[in-house]
Amino acid sequence: xxxxxxxxxxxxxxxxxxxxxxxxxxxxxxxxxxxxxxxxxxxxxxxxxxxxxxxxxxxxxxxxxxxxxxxxxxxxxxxxxxxxxxxxxxxxxxxxxxxxxxxxxxxxxxxxxxxxxxxxxxxxxxxxxxxxxxxxxxxxxxxxxxxxxxxxxxxxxxxxxxxxxxxxxxxxxxxxxxxxxxxxxxxxxxxxxxxxxxxxxxxxxxxxxxxxxxxxxxxxxxxxxxxxxxxxxxxxxxxxxxxxxxxxxxxxxxxxxxxxxxxxxxxxxxxxxxxxxxxxxxxxxxxxxxxxxxxxxxxxxxxxxxxxxxxxxxxxxxxxxxxxxxxxxxxxxxxxxxxxxxxxxxxxxxxxxxxxxxxxxxxxxxxxxxxxxxxxxxxxxxxxxxxxxxxxxxxxxxxxxxxxxxxxxxxxx
Amino acid sequence: xxxxxxxxxxxxxxxxxxxxxxxxxxxxxxxxxxxxxxxxxxxxxxxxxxxxxxxxxxxxxxxxxxxxxxxxxxxxxxxxxxxxxxxxxxxxxxxxxxxxxxxxxxxxxxxxxxxxxxxxxxxxxxxxxxxxxxxxxxxxxxxxxxxxxxxxxxxxxxxxxxxxxxxxxxxxxxxxxxxxxxxxxxxxxxxxxxxxxxxxxxxxxxxxxxxxxxxxxxxxxxxxxxxxxxxxxxxxxxxxxxxxxxxxxxxxxxxxxxxxxxxxxxxxxxxxxxxxxxxxxxxxxxxxxxxxxxxxxxxxxxxxxxxxxxxxxxxxxxxxxxxxxxxxxxxxxxxxxxxxxxxxxxxxxxxxxxxxxxxxxxxxxxxxxxxxxxxxxxxxxxxxxxxxxxxxxxxxxxxxxxxxxxxxxxxxx
Ligand SMILES: [Zn+2]
Ligand SMILES: [Zn+2]
Ligand SMILES: [Zn+2]
Ligand SMILES: [Zn+2]
Numbered sequence: 001x002x003x004x005x006x007x008x009x010x011x012x013x014x015x016x017x018x019x020x021x022x023x024x025x026x027x028x029x030x031x032x033x034x035x036x037x038x039x040x041x042x043x044x045x046x047x048x049x050x051x052x053x054x055x056x057x058x059x060x061x062x063x064x065x066x067x068x069x070x071x072x073x074x075x076x077x078x079x080x081x082x083x084x085x086x087x088x089x090x091x092x093x094x095x096x097x098x099x100x101x102x103x104x105x106x107x108x109x110x111x112x113x114x115x116x117x118x119x120x121x122x123x124x125x126x127x128x129x130x131x132x133x134x135x136x137x138x139x140x141x142x143x144x145x146x147x148x149x150x151x152x153x154x155x156x157x158x159x160x161x162x163x164x165x166x167x168x169x170x171x172x173x174x175x176x177x178x179x180x181x182x183x184x185x186x187x188x189x190x191x192x193x194x195x196x197x198x199x200x201x202x203x204x205x206x207x208x209x210x211x212x213x214x215x216x217x218x219x220x221x222x223x224x225x226x227x228x229x230x231x232x233x234x235x236x237x238x239x240x241x242x243x244x245x246x247x248x249x250x251x252x253x254x255x256x257x258x259x260x261x262x263x264x265x266x267x268x269x270x271x272x273x274x275x276x277x278x279x280x281x282x283x284x285x286x287x288x289x290x291x292x293x294x295x296x297x298x299x300x301x302x303x304x305x306x307x308x309x310x311x312x313x314x315x316x317x318x319x320x321x322x323x324x325x326x327x328x329x330x331x332x333x334x335x336x337x338x339x340x341x342x343x344x345x346x347x348x349x350x351x352x353x354x355x356x357x358x359x360x361x362x363x364x365x366x367x368x369x370x371x372x373x374x375x376x377x378x379x380x381x382x383x384x385x386x387x388x389x390x391x392x393x394x395x396x397x398x399x400x401x402x403x404x405x406x407x408x409x410x411x412x413x
Numbered sequence: 414x415x416x417x418x419x420x421x422x423x424x425x426x427x428x429x430x431x432x433x434x435x436x437x438x439x440x441x442x443x444x445x446x447x448x449x450x451x452x453x454x455x456x457x458x459x460x461x462x463x464x465x466x467x468x469x470x471x472x473x474x475x476x477x478x479x480x481x482x483x484x485x486x487x488x489x490x491x492x493x494x495x496x497x498x499x500x501x502x503x504x505x506x507x508x509x510x511x512x513x514x515x516x517x518x519x520x521x522x523x524x525x526x527x528x529x530x531x532x533x534x535x536x537x538x539x540x541x542x543x544x545x546x547x548x549x550x551x552x553x554x555x556x557x558x559x560x561x562x563x564x565x566x567x568x569x570x571x572x573x574x575x576x577x578x579x580x581x582x583x584x585x586x587x588x589x590x591x592x593x594x595x596x597x598x599x600x601x602x603x604x605x606x607x608x609x610x611x612x613x614x615x616x617x618x619x620x621x622x623x624x625x626x627x628x629x630x631x632x633x634x635x636x637x638x639x640x641x642x643x644x645x646x647x648x649x650x651x652x653x654x655x656x657x658x659x660x661x662x663x664x665x666x667x668x669x670x671x672x673x674x675x676x677x678x679x680x681x682x683x684x685x686x687x688x689x690x691x692x693x694x695x696x697x698x699x700x701x702x703x704x705x706x707x708x709x710x711x712x713x714x715x716x717x718x719x720x721x722x723x724x725x726x727x728x729x730x731x732x733x734x735x736x737x738x739x740x741x742x743x744x745x746x747x748x749x750x751x752x753x754x755x756x757x758x759x760x761x762x763x764x765x766x767x768x769x770x771x772x773x774x775x776x777x778x779x780x781x782x783x784x785x786x787x788x789x790x791x792x793x794x795x796x797x798x799x800x801x802x803x804x805x806x807x808x809x810x811x812x813x814x815x816x817x818x819x820x821x822x823x824x825x826x
Contacts, residue, residue, distance in 0.1 A: 027489075034447040034472060041476045048484035055481065059447060059472035063454045068468065071461035076440075083500035090496060 007170075010179050011145070012042040014246065016050060018188045018233075019143030020097035021242040024051030027096035029088065031058045036101045036147040043099070056091060062108055062151070069112045069120065069274075077120040080127035092134045095238075098142040105151030106334035109274030118303030121273045125307075125376035136378075137353050137360045138234060141242035144337055146173050155334050176247050176325050176338070188243070195232030197412040198319075199251045202229040202402075207392035210317065211399070212264065214388040216281060221317055221346075222259025224371045226357035229253045234354070247326060249341040252318035254355035256371035258287040260314055264346065268332055268339045268382035275300040276334065280381075287313050287371075289348075304348065310375025316347035316355075322386050322406035336380050344384030344403070349375035420583075423592050424558070425455040427659065429463060431601045431646075432556030433510035434655040437464030440509035442501065444471045449514045449560040456512070469504060475518055475564070482525045482533065482687075490533040493540035505547045508651075511555040518564030519747035522687030531716030534686045538720075538789035549791075550766055550773045551647060554655035557750055559586050568747050589660050589738050589751070601656070608645030610825040611732075612664045615642040615815075620805035623730065624812070625677065627801040629694060634730055634759075635672025637784045639770035642666045647767070660739060662754040665731035667768035669784035671700040673727055677759065681745055681752045681795035688713040689747065693794075700726050700784075702761075717761065723788025729760035729768075735799050735819035749793050757797030757816070762788035 016022045028047050032040045044055045069077070092098065109117050125132070135142050148169035150162050156172075157165040174180050178187040206227070212219040231251030233241045263283045270277045277297035282289045289312040294301045305312050318340070320327070326342035333339050351373045353359035359372060367374060390403035401409035429435045441460050445453045457468045482490070505511065522530050538545070548555050561582035563575050569585075570578040587593050591600040619640070625632040644664030646654045676696045683690045690710035695702045702725040707714045718725050731753070733740070739755035746752050764786045766772035772785060780787060803816035814822035 034450055037447055037474065037476075041474070041480075044477055044480050048480050052484075054485050054489045055477065057472075057474070057477060059470075059474075061450065061454070061470070061472075063450075064457055064468065064470060067454075067457050067461050071465075072467050076467045081500060081503075083496050083503060087494060087496035087500070090494075 216265030315351035629678030728764035
């Protein structure tokens with residue numbers, strides 16, 4: 001199979017309609033690798049067809065990223081251009097939607113000194129924090145879709161030609177994002193409805209804590225008061241419905257930054273800034289990582305945790321059943337967008353303010369009082385498996401099953 | 414022939430060494446179409462190898478340019494983002510060299526309303542005028558090299574497969590830029606030496622006027638007092654020798670903005686902002702175009718001339734002999750970088766301040782007094798042929814032959 005124009009068109013349509021839900025007269029920022037030119041061009045043509053006033057493409061190239069990370073002096077790496085951050089911020093303030101096309105080489109920076117990578121990541125996170133706040137508070141619509149870049153495809157499907165690997169990965173992407181259905185848009189509506197039922201159930205329950213049990217994991221996570229479960233489509237400040245991630249199989253809410261106890265062991269690799277961290281365990285006391293180890297990438301994990309105070313605490317707790325199409329595919333994708341939607345996961349770092357009542361207008365002090373974590377980073381890591389049980393603890397101290405053996409213990413319609 | 418890695422490496426080396434002459438610790442801006450990724454990556458790796466502190470690539474894509482020109486509302490087209498102009502200006506102020514990789518589709522915008530294109534071009538020229546002043550005054554090193562983008566190659570070599578057209582154009586590019594020589598760097602040193610002899614001869618002569626005669630052309634051009642002929646390599650403010658254009662076959666100086674009389678007829682198409690203007694005639698009185706006509710693209714010519722007051726006057730007079738390798742190739746390239754170096758040419762619009770003694774520090778008033786033209790545009794057009802004769806008029810009113818039948822009438826070493 002070579003990617004068919006027809007499928008690419010459907011994928012572009014899905015990204016615009018169910019992803020960012022682009023409105024007439026709106027601008028669109030597309031972050032994309034130059035390798036994804038065919039998809040970017042298809043999306044752009046459709047965006048103008050829907051009345052976009054402008055499509056601004058921020059092109060990237062991993063080969064150049066690698067060369068810069070390897071060679072540039074640290075004062076350059078640590079100096080993210082302010083003019084670029086200003087430009088991006090101005091566009092989202094002007095109502096531009098943001099679509100990221102994502103398919104990084106999971107091993108891109110594996111031979112680069114982790115400290116250099118960490119410093120560069122931190123500098124860009126700092127420079128882009130205003131822009132990122134805009135996005136994370138859903139002040140505009142935004143979405144992430146995958147593109148099977150060659151290096152990524154080769155990692156997921158080793159041992160075949162790179163063309164074949166890309167085709168296989170396209171096939172997976174089209175299956176998982178429901179492009180191979182008769183009517184992908186209708187399939188997404190139905191899927192969003194399922195996620196809505198799960199989140200409404202959990203929102204009503206308002207569990208005080210979640211208790212996790214699996215091999216290598218024994219963890220209790222307090223949820224913030226008045227927490228909100230999100231999942232599937234959500235709404236921007238302007239009231240536009242959109243899907244931030246495609247695929248998305250999770251419902252997620254906000255852990256209390258001071259309320260996590262016990263240990264958790266990852267079940268899939270975490271790709272942080274081009275480096276893989278594998279088979280790692282984190283020990284929490286009062287919400288903070290006090291000890292950790294990793295079978296590989298421990299140095300990278302160290303730099304991630306040391307980014308700032310908030311990087312050692314959780315910002316997201318997400319439930320994904322084993323029946324998710326990504327989980328069923330049996331593949332490890334080495335790509336957070338895909339792997340996080342195959343597995344229950346947690347995130348280190350910044351919480352989504354929209355996961356608590358009133359969150360988007362909290363001051364820094366209110367955030368801390370409510371247990372809302374803040375950080376320059378937000379990194380999902382996977383800890384779900386077919387052996388994971390989760391109980392919810394009610395305000396009365398009763399325990400109710402939520403997950404058993406990696407699947408919902410609750411019946412939805 | 415498919416482009417060989419070895420030739421691409423030589424071309425990249427030439428661009429860095431004889432083009433921008435990148436220095437250790439310097440930054441580099443590369444303007445490039447995404448189609449030229451192989452060359453951009455090769456150049457970037459070499460640039461870091463030479464100690465570049467950063468390589469910033471401004472990627473472009475003609476498909477997106479076309480979509481925007483076709484669809485975006487005029488307030489978007491007329492609003493070049495200030496943050497981007499600021500960013501580019503900051504980099505050149507910080508000493509970055511600028512390398513443009515250039516190979517546009519000559520027909521890209523032929524179906525787009527010329528007025529829209531003209532307004533967009535004017536807006537970007539205005540926004541980038543500070544940046545451009547930096548470049549045109551040689552405050553940093555800069556260079557332009559070609560890349561055989563598919564659409565361009567198909568225009569130059571119609572009737573063959575697009576792969577074959579690209580290969581043929583690569584072959585021409587490598588021949589014309591002397592990459593096929595044993596030692597391209599040494600060949601460029603020798604070529605620069607020939608151009609140096611021509612410009613030194615003319616600098617000593619200090620002709621008051623040039624008189625042009627050819628079919629459709631009868632033109633006299635006064636040169637500004639204390640004019641300087643440039644050609645081949647030049648020096649930046651920091652004293653770094655560089656070649657602004659690769660190829661370059663011209664010696665050129667500054668016409669007096671009020672001192673052009675008669676008519677001139679173009680001999681090759683002019684590609685202005687994605688539109689071709691062909692077989693056009695300009696009538697000058699006291700330096701200003703007072704009448705014009707074109708066999709095709711007259712509307713585009715109109716918008717070019719009406720950009721501003723200076724767009725109706727000349728900013729460059731350049732001599733290129735018929736023996737130039739580009740002229741000898743017999744091809745029309747529909748690309749100013751190539752065609753201007755096949756033919757004597759003139760430019761409408763802004764003059765290079767470095768073409769007159771003290772020019773870079775002139776005030777606006779001094780510029781006008783000396784006859785230095787200013788404009789938002791600078792557009793070369795070709796008017797050389799094997800039938801062109803040029804005489805120089807000395808300060809004493811004597812006429813001396815400079816060109817006969819399109820070739821130098823003077824013997825150099
Ligand atoms: Zn998540
Ligand atoms: Zn997350
Ligand atoms: Zn010229
Ligand atoms: Zn010129």
